[in-house]
Amino acid sequence: MMAIATGREIRDGELAIFGVGLSMLAGFFAQAHHAPNVRTMTEGGVYGATPVGGLPWGIECNRISSNATSFTNAIDALGFLVASGRCDVGIIGAAEVDKFGNVNTTGIWEGPIGPTFRPPKTRLTGAGGANDIACGAKRTIIMVSHERKRFSEKVAYISSPGYLEGGDARSRHGFNGGGPAAIVTTLGILRPHPETREFELASWFSFSNIEEIKANTGWDLKLAAGAHEAPEPTADELAALRRVDETGALRKKG
């Protein structure tokens, strides 16, 4: 459902950058279903590839190298096409996200870091290309498992900026991109309030509800204007998803 909900955010003809795993599943699902002309890329500069024999496990896994039409490089993909503001939509993941859509993938400190930087208790993967996407893509979609520990009032470390302190805080930094348009979770979809930029509950999946989502969110989650249950996946959507995820490896997760 998470992959379908994310895929619905992608429009036909857009230039879209995916990571691996669910993010790529969502992207290729969109391509197979309603966005046949979506222009796909990865941060490594792989263009024109379609998944063969199961989705790739890595951005440059040979599975994606076997039918690409172009290989370039990181400055091209993340710089010329993403940080420049040219990419329409990027999908990123998060270990922890806060109410302004800021993402932490760097570490868990158990409490604030303090004025002196110290190693995290648990080191995560760092920002990777997600920071560049979060800064540069016209809009981003954040995919994250809906657990209370992952939805914080304020993340310990901002690896990839959402709306920072909220409001127009992004505009102080000269980013070329617009910020997160949605947080798609295992339970529903959160969207930013148009002025405060605080994320609010916009829809819940049929198997969840407002109370469950609030209970799994670490801030006092508001209900967005017009919040509603998300439409169930259609038969067409499910068929498209199955075509993309031949091996079923990812479907079971999301």
Added chain:
Amino acid sequence: MMAIATGREIRDGELAIFGVGLSMLAGFFAQAHHAPNVRTMTEGGVYGATPVGGLPWGIECNRISSNATSFTNAIDALGFLVASGRCDVGIIGAAEVDKFGNVNTTGIWEGPIGPTFRPPKTRLTGAGGANDIACGAKRTIIMVSHERKRFSEKVAYISSPGYLEGGDARSRHGFNGGGPAAIVTTLGILRPHPETREFELASWFSFSNIEEIKANTGWDLKLAAGAHEAPEPTADELAALRRVDETGALRKKG
């Protein structure tokens, strides 16, 4: 003689950038004679090429494309390898040069341009890669025909910087390169004074003399310490030159 004298300035193993014509003849002469391991490049990012069937008439003339080992691009050649300060020696030409080794290849105004920029009476070719070489190469060699109108107290327009107003003026601009090491002319060789950076007569070719050179120089040309007649081309040098310039097209000029 001009090609041989310029070639003598190039040392074995150096990274050297040439333009077309005499400059390339000088470079390939050096490679054929005393600098077999000189690493040659052009500003277009052509690497590993040796002249086949006569020297190329253009930097990307097909003659140089027919046996190159690598083609890259302008930022690589002029930026990464030259403006960076990595290139040991660059050879550039000049329509007009002044006593501090500043080069004009942009236009002839007949007198100073004045506070308002106006089109030149005679438009020349502009700076091209010579400015980048003049700014970035560890040292440059300027090749120019020794005529009074080409040797000015001050050029009307600095297309490629030598020592600007002399002394340590270059250091104000953050260039990565060192400036011109010699002006090799049709009559002899001028070198900069170590402190004032004014170009002085360092040697004259056997067929010329101090008086002729002074008469063809538009500033009061001083004699460098240790000025002397340049050694005659050796038989080995002449043989190497002939091997490089198979067709003889350029030899007659220089």
Added chain:
Amino acid sequence: MPHEKLISLAEAVRRYTWDGMQYASGAALPVGSDAIVFGRELLRQNRKDLHAIFHCNTQQLNLLAAAGAVTRAECGFSGLEVFGFANGLRRAVESGRLALEDYSNLAIPLRLLGGALNWPFVPATVAIGSDIQYRSAFAPDDYPAQKKIPMVTDPFTGKEIGAFLPLRPDLAAIHVTLADPLGNAIILGTEWSRFELSRAAKKVVLIADALVDTACMRQFPNLVRIPDIIVEAVVHWPFAAWPQSSPGMYDADEEHMVAMNKALATEEGTAAYIRDYIDGVTDIPAYLDRIGRDKVEHLRRSSTSFLLDPFRQWLLAAEEVAP
């Protein structure tokens, strides 16, 4: 086979150009590969007041300037290498009809890099300290020019270096050796600045000497430096760079290089050139006839032809590629 992006030369010019636009040519070095056929069509469609972004001058800029179609130009080099001064451009500059803003051959691609990255400025360690920095043809009274290449303070050392204004041309008409109908392109010979230009321009049209099947791109993805996702349209036009060269495809027509430049030195010569080589030469057969079929065969026998060998099996025949 999908043909979506294949359009005619006339259609490409109609659709993607307008009077007063910033028009960039994607070329190799001065007398290298430049889609001069695009410029010929610009003249047939009477485009005017162009602001030309040409890394280096080519015969295309020389022609457009001679014909009075360009009022502003930015270049790193404005000659024709061994063919001497570019007479058409020169005449337009000397008469004051065309303002030529001088940069260096590194400054232009760095400005394109900055445009591609959407940076507000690009650090400059070249083209500073000289009259390229101090003199502006676009702002002649600003002397020493403060706005052309202003200084910026390095926050690490406090020292000053220069800052270039990034370039984002409205359109880049980029010459490539091979393209597929989707818009993937292979360049043989140096890229010069075509990689950066293709990302800096707001729109990209490819002009390809030959078309190949997409299978060729899948065999050589590392050679596809311009991917379809950034390309609006593909125009197939053999000898698109003539009289200039295209490594792997054809040599320069040295005779025509000289004759053309000679013609562009005068108003009358330019008019005659347009009459003889541009007006009415609207399709490929007529174009190749005008070059001369013997000449075409001669130029094709280039010492660089072997560079094309690995790709020949995917070349599409004329009947497969008509848009």
Added chain:
Amino acid sequence: MPHEKLISLAEAVRRYTWDGMQYASGAALPVGSDAIVFGRELLRQNRKDLHAIFHCNTQQLNLLAAAGAVTRAECGFSGLEVFGFANGLRRAVESGRLALEDYSNLAIPLRLLGGALNWPFVPATVAIGSDIQYRSAFAPDDYPAQKKIPMVTDPFTGKEIGAFLPLRPDLAAIHVTLADPLGNAIILGTEWSRFELSRAAKKVVLIADALVDTACMRQFPNLVRIPDIIVEAVVHWPFAAWPQSSPGMYDADEEHMVAMNKALATEEGTAAYIRDYIDGVTDIPAYLDRIGRDKVEHLRRSSTSFLLDPFRQWLLAAEEVAP
């Protein structure tokens, strides 16, 4: 054939590395191609206190960190993609033995670009406004950090953006698919940042999965993105990236990826890994034996093998390439 630059792996490490140096790996994406054999030899020669510049973490950095050979590292991404967290690196960071300075995946190649151009700083529109800018593992008390990514004022608009410090590593050990004995290299698969790194590093050593005759480079000069003029030495080592993949040559050994990362999670596991896979594995036959000859054949049957087809005719046999 000139063999000047072909040297053994052991000789390359002896000649071009030292304790405390800035060491960069030239790699594809995280679990892509990285010359991990160079790191294995660094451990055999007991190099210590390395300052690692890795665009992304790889199994090489994971191994070097696990073994305690790295005290400082700069990365854009420090995981192992689907293989999870990099346990060796993670353990070194969490214990405080290794200071990991975080950047983003665009910040690192832009810093290499700045190093290659010898700019004093590089404009930054990413990695700013976040803790990547405000937190410095190398200067933990500088908070919010003023020196890691300071601000610079755009002279055109007066607005502020960030400024990255350029990188100029002492050595880059770059994994390439094919090299000739002169040092020209072809990369299959994305370059990631190997082009910029090869120009930013003070010295470059290539580690090639296979060697080819220079005639191959003359046939495909546009694929030669690393020319011999900037290369110090060439090491031939098949499966140089194992257990990682090399497009066209071999797939990743997923089983060993998992087992290796599991081993690096503990001191004991790391010691066992070094004993089993590094100590004494000093020549190519022993190395391939350790991988397992059946495994080697299996990994070679990659769905990307066709990418190598155009180059097979120039591959040099083992007896032709012994240094």
